[in-house]
Amino acid sequence: MTHVRVPAQLEAYIDVLGIDLGIEFLLKFGGSYVHLSENPQGRSEVAALIGPEKTTALARRIRSGSFRVHTGKPFIARHFRAKGWTTNAIARHLHVSDVTVRNWLKPPDDRQLSLL
Template structure:
C-alpha cells in the first residue's frame, strides 16, 4: 500500500470517519460548498448515495450536526492522488486547478511557502 500523507487538522474528522480515500472522494464531491449533516440522514440525499447512511450519520456526529462549508483541501488531495500514482496533469484536471498549482502543492508538501528563520516552530 502507498504511504498517504497525514490529513490537515480541518480535514481530520472526515478522514477518521470515511478513511483517506473516502474523504478524498467526499471532498472532491462536496468541497467548497455548504452541506447539512443530519443526525438521521434520509436515503435520498447525495451524501447518503456517496458514503451510505451509517457513515453520513457518523460524519454528522464527528463534525457536529449542522450546516457547514466543506473544505476543498486541494493541496492535501493533490498529495494523496500523487501517492496513488496519478500524474500531475490528471491531478490538475480532477482538482480543476493548473499543473503549476499542483506542482507547487506537491513541492511544498504541507509546509508554508516562505519560512521566516526568526519564527519559532510550533511543534
C-alpha cells in the same frame, strides 16, 4: 504507497470515511454547503454517497447542521502524487492548472524563520 499527513481540518472526514471515500466526499462536496444529520433522510445527497451510518457518524464527529466543506485539494494532490499520478493527471482531476499542483507539491521552505 507513501503516507500523506492529513491536515487537521480534514481529519474528521478521513477518520470517519477512510481515505478513498473521504477524498470522494471532498471532491463532490468540497467548497459547498452540506447538511449533516444524525438521522439522515432518503433525500440526503451526503447519505446517497456515503450511506446513512457514515452520515450519522460524520454528524456526530463534526456536528449536525449546515456548513461549508473544505475542498482539501492540496491534500488530495499530495495523496494522488503518492499514488504515482502525474502532475498533469492531478491537475485535470482537480480542475486546476499544473502550476497550482506543482506549488501544492513543493516541499516547505526550510529557510523560513520561526516566529516563536
